[in-house]
Amino acid sequence: MLEMRQVYKSYYENSEKNFFKRLFRNDKQKKDVIKGIDIQIPKGKIVGLLGINGAGKTTTIRMLSTLLTPSDGEILMDGININNDEKVTKKRINVISGGERNLYWRLTGRENLEYFGSLYGIDKKGLSNKIDECLRLVKLEDSSDIPVEKYSKGMKQRLQIAKGLINNPDYILLDEPTLGLDIIIAKELRHYILKLAKELNKGILLTTHYLKEIEELCDYIYLLDNGKILKEGSPYEIVKSVSxxxxxxxxxxxxxxxxxxxxxxxxxxxxxxxxxxxxxxxxxxxxxxxxxxxxxxxxxxxxxxxxxxxxxxxxxxxxxxxxxxxx
The missing domain is CATH 3.30.70.100 (Alpha-Beta Plaits)
Structure with missing residues (x-):
């Protein structure tokens, strides 16, 4: 299980705009972005993280992926603090973002996966087999040698999923995975997300503004508001508690x-x-x-x-x- 226990995240902002003055911490204003949240992401489950813009969703994902370190509290993966050995953590967690970012358009689909796979230190033979497996899963095996700039939006997003699976992570953080996609392609991606959790036993955290996706996919929801968990429960439990x-x-x-x-x-x-x-x-x-x-x-x-x-x-x-x- 991937979990956050009483996690806080604070930043220090300049109390005045002065580009020529060196400011020390005493001259800065503390801003609390995440305020003592508890989140659990079990394997085989899809967990939704909802909130309006500025609620703290992106900061939460960055902490779960070790891009940010909590100011207080701890993030555990199977009982071990993820920040104790970030190299091991990054082999077991991956992030899949929506849109068309984080891909090299002039490289082919296969070349993209070869590059990102090499960052995890996977040997060439093992990487080649894993790339073939990921391309088959997202049905891009026939387009693997085409430059990404010639891919449709849906193909690029499927390649993002393949990229997120290249290190065979136990936990996947999905940040607006169907952003900007048409209805048919978005439905296909929801099918892949369900398959990742229910057939491949991946623990998944999903952020999205499309509430029907949350209702369709999520086993459990956390409602984040101003850095705090406002409500949590299954979609059914949240609806019944409010209405x-x-x-x-x-x-x-x-x-x-x-x-x-x-x-x-x-x-x-x-x-x-x-x-x-x-x-x-x-x-x-x-x-x-x-x-x-x-x-x-x-x-x-x-x-x-x-x-x-x-x-x-x-x-x-x-x-x-x-x-x-x-x-």
Missing amino acids: PEKLVKVEFGKKDKKDVENVVNKLEIPVKCVWNNDESFTLKSGKNIIQEFISACSNYNSISIESISIVEPSLEDSLMEIWHDKY
Whole structure:
């Protein structure tokens, strides 16, 4: 297991902009970016790390990959501090970034993998076999001798995955892996990510702004806010902790908004109500209130119900509610 235990990360910033003055630590202002977080990434599981921009996700990934050292706390891999022997750590952890960075476009796909593989000290024969294996996994074996500059976006991102697997890591940190990809290619990559965890037993940390990916892929989620863990749990647990009520969505053929609100106020069951952007109406209640609502509306000629249904709250709905309450 890869885990963070009460990890902190602080920086010192200049308290004033003066390029000609030498500033010592006493002249600088301490800024806490990560504030005592605990994260666990077991093998065979996909763990999501969510948060708005500036929450601390990138700093967390950099610490997990040894690019940054924690100011306090410890990061353990199978019980051993990863910063005790960074050379060994880097052989067991790799980072796969989204977009088209971190590849040499004038080299072929195979040449890219040969270069990055050589950085891990893999012998030539072993590296050649591993490159063939990685290219087959991401279905690039027929394009391995083509310069990367001629690859499509999807091919480049698949090569990024092959690059991330070249050292056969136990843990993979995925930073926005489907960024900028079309729907079909993104779906293929999600398939590869599941395969890495469930078939190859890799421990995976995933950051993404696409919440449907989190719902589809993640076994567990950490919600990072201003350097702290705000919530954690499975996608289902987080949704239920925020939105335990039944959601009843009502679409109207015609309506008088005031009359609809009068109906809601007269219901004997406690109900929260929200007008959606499409002018439909969502009722939140601990019980199924469809019959009571339809019966109450029948007394108003100005209200015509086009459809009414129970809607399961999504992770996106729950996170929006968390951010709305917080900000």
